[in-house]
Amino acid sequence: MRTNPERRQALLDAAIEVLAAEGARGLTFRAVDKQAGVPAGTASNYFANRDELLTQAGIRFYEVIQPTEETMALVSNGPKTKEHITTLMKEVVGRLESHRTAYLALLELRLEATRRPELRAVLTERVRADLDFNVRNHLASEMPGDADSVLLLYLALNWLIVEHLTLPGIFDERQSLALIKTAVERAIPS
Structure with a gap:
């Protein structure tokens, strides 16, 4: 090789x-x-x-969509408010949408993983690591909300991204921004 x-x-x-x-x-x-x-x-x-x-393409996706150091600094050093979390969630959605082909490829890979155990193992390990990383960072940054808040936002925003990339006429930008704000408000109790 x-x-x-x-x-x-x-x-x-x-x-x-x-x-x-x-x-x-x-x-x-x-x-x-x-x-x-x-x-x-x-x-x-x-x-x-x-x-x-296929497996290596799955690994490469996660390299492509990594947040910048500046974004990570905003998590650690930004205000500890729901409004700031909303800003960060908008950044996540925007970053993933800016890598349209990579995200669409990931959707293909996830479907293919249902038939390929090695690919499923790689994607499962990577998604689990990302979720653990996000929960750990959220809790360490002392932002409002708990581990379940992070998981709920992950689930809600991933599907919003799927809608944007596969059926872009469902939600316009104004609706999407409102939905992100609503997701944060509902996922993080006052």
Whole structure:
């Protein structure tokens, strides 16, 4: 297997684009090579099989959507208010929506994980780690709310993002912002 990290990352980014555009059935080595603009056969030199490509694309998604250091500083150092949590939740929704193809690829990967135990294990581990990280950071920052508040916001906002990316006419921006605020108000008791 080849080990050029930049090429591998470019191939995984191309795999994410293919997943978003063509779905899991469209994810082939040939499609990834074409999307990445590399010679035919390149992806097969980096990934042993399609399962490995799917699994590595799942890992790559989480690298792509990481919050910036500035955002993490806002969590730690920002005001300890519901209004600030609402601002942070708007940032999360906006960040995930700005990575439209990556999020759509994740939806494809999650469906594919129902049939592929290795992919399911990777995604389960990663989502669990993210949830634990978010709960731990929320509690450590002494923001209002508890662990259940974080989990409720995770569930509510993920579905709002799905609506935006798959059926964008359901909620306009004004409604979405109001729903984020309402989710925070209801998830975090006074």
